[in-house]
Amino acid sequence: MTPVQLLDPEGELHPHPDWPLDISPELCRDFYRRMRLARQLDQEALALQRQGELGLWLQSLGQEASQIGSIMAMRPTDYVFPSYREQAAALCRGITPAELLVQWRGNKNSGWDAEQYRFHIYTLVLAAQLPHATGYAMGVQRDGADEVVLAYFGDGASSEGDANEAFNWAAAADVPLLFFCQNNQWAISTPTRTQMRTPLHQRAAGFGLDAHVVDGNDVLAVHAVTSGVVQNIRSGGGPAFIEALTYRMAGHSTSDDPGRYRTDSELDSWRTRDPIARLEMLLEKQGWADEEFRAEIDEECRILAVTTRSVCRDLPLGDFTALFDTVLAEPTPLLTDQRRQYGEFVASFEE
Numbered sequence: 001m002t003p004v005q006l007l008d009p010e011g012e013l014h015p016h017p018d019w020p021l022d023i024s025p026e027l028c029r030d031f032y033r034r035m036r037l038a039r040q041l042d043q044e045a046l047a048l049q050r051q052g053e054l055g056l057w058l059q060s061l062g063q064e065a066s067q068i069g070s071i072m073a074m075r076p077t078d079y080v081f082p083s084y085r086e087q088a089a090a091l092c093r094g095i096t097p098a099e100l101l102v103q104w105r106g107n108k109n110s111g112w113d114a115e116q117y118r119f120h121i122y123t124l125v126l127a128a129q130l131p132h133a134t135g136y137a138m139g140v141q142r143d144g145a146d147e148v149v150l151a152y153f154g155d156g157a158s159s160e161g162d163a164n165e166a167f168n169w170a171a172a173a174d175v176p177l178l179f180f181c182q183n184n185q186w187a188i189s190t191p192t193r194t195q196m197r198t199p200l201h202q203r204a205a206g207f208g209l210d211a212h213v214v215d216g217n218d219v220l221a222v223h224a225v226t227s228g229v230v231q232n233i234r235s236g237g238g239p240a241f242i243e244a245l246t247y248r249m250a251g252h253s254t255s256d257d258p259g260r261y262r263t264d265s266e267l268d269s270w271r272t273r274d275p276i277a278r279l280e281m282l283l284e285k286q287g288w289a290d291e292e293f294r295a296e297i298d299e300e301c302r303i304l305a306v307t308t309r310s311v312c313r314d315l316p317l318g319d320f321t322a323l324f325d326t327v328l329a330e331p332t333p334l335l336t337d338q339r340r341q342y343g344e345f346v347a348s349f350e351e
């Protein structure tokens, strides 16, 4: 299967007969604005981590088209299960910078109300969200609700038993679920090519999922394919799988140094396929972005950056001993003792 592409890296449009999309100036400007804001937030969070304000951050740099093109194809009432770097998608649901950062400042296990935003908490245990999403989608099916479930995960997570069980279970139970794999070519330092022998979308088809592959750096293609696939799921067509071919342009996390395991030339080759740059070229060629529009976006990004920095610094520092309170409903003597020991350890540091 050839990855679906509507907008090439030079900013040229190539309409696809199977994946129609009304490519209006408004749609392109909206996607461009969302991608710029996501990238800005990511950059600020990275800087905040480097300044010691956050413990960790996992960038979505390079994956904005995959996330925004897909989430914007869902209804706000459709429930989403993310992994841990879906902040570009989270922003589209209205989740605020403070709600996104609080977890990485170590204050809480998650910063947002999953039910309010129909966006589950981040899951750091690889692929654990996929059986959760499948079970949730079985509930949707039994309730007869008009809802489609979207589950994000990575190429590396696809190697987990949980992922493969979820694919089979979802297909066998015929639930309204879309598995959306951001194949960003790397699972920390393990490249996709050493992790599997069969392309992911082919494996998915083997499970009986309606499987597709798309250029994940082309927001228009991601949007067109996701919209079509979701429409099919909603009308009873059964679960589906989209493999979005993209690239993690940053390190795995702020604790990772990708220079240890990949080359600059690889990164450079993906830079030429940057999702934001190609949409910018399209806007330019079509004359869909004037000075006023550009100035507006720059200003919005500037305000987001300032806000992100100030809300982060205003977040109280975490009470780490509280972690012990949410392990079990009733404390055990062992937990109580560990909580006390940890409290003493933390108190032993000077300010």
Ligand SMILES: Cc1ncc(C[n+]2csc(CCOP(=O)(O)OP(=O)(O)O)c2C)c(N)n1
Binding pocket: 085, 124, 125, 126, 153, 154, 155, 156, 157, 158, 184, 186, 187, 188, 248, 252
């Ligand atoms: C069950 C489990 N095993 C190992 C890890 C450690 N780990 C965290 S992220 C990661 C790589 C994941 O790669 P991928 O699924 O491709 O997602 P990406 O980080 O590239 O978005 C690993 C091995 C984990 N979090 N959970």
Ligand SMILES: [Mg+2]
Binding pocket: 154, 155, 156, 182, 183, 184, 185, 186, 187, 188
């Ligand atoms: Mg990956």
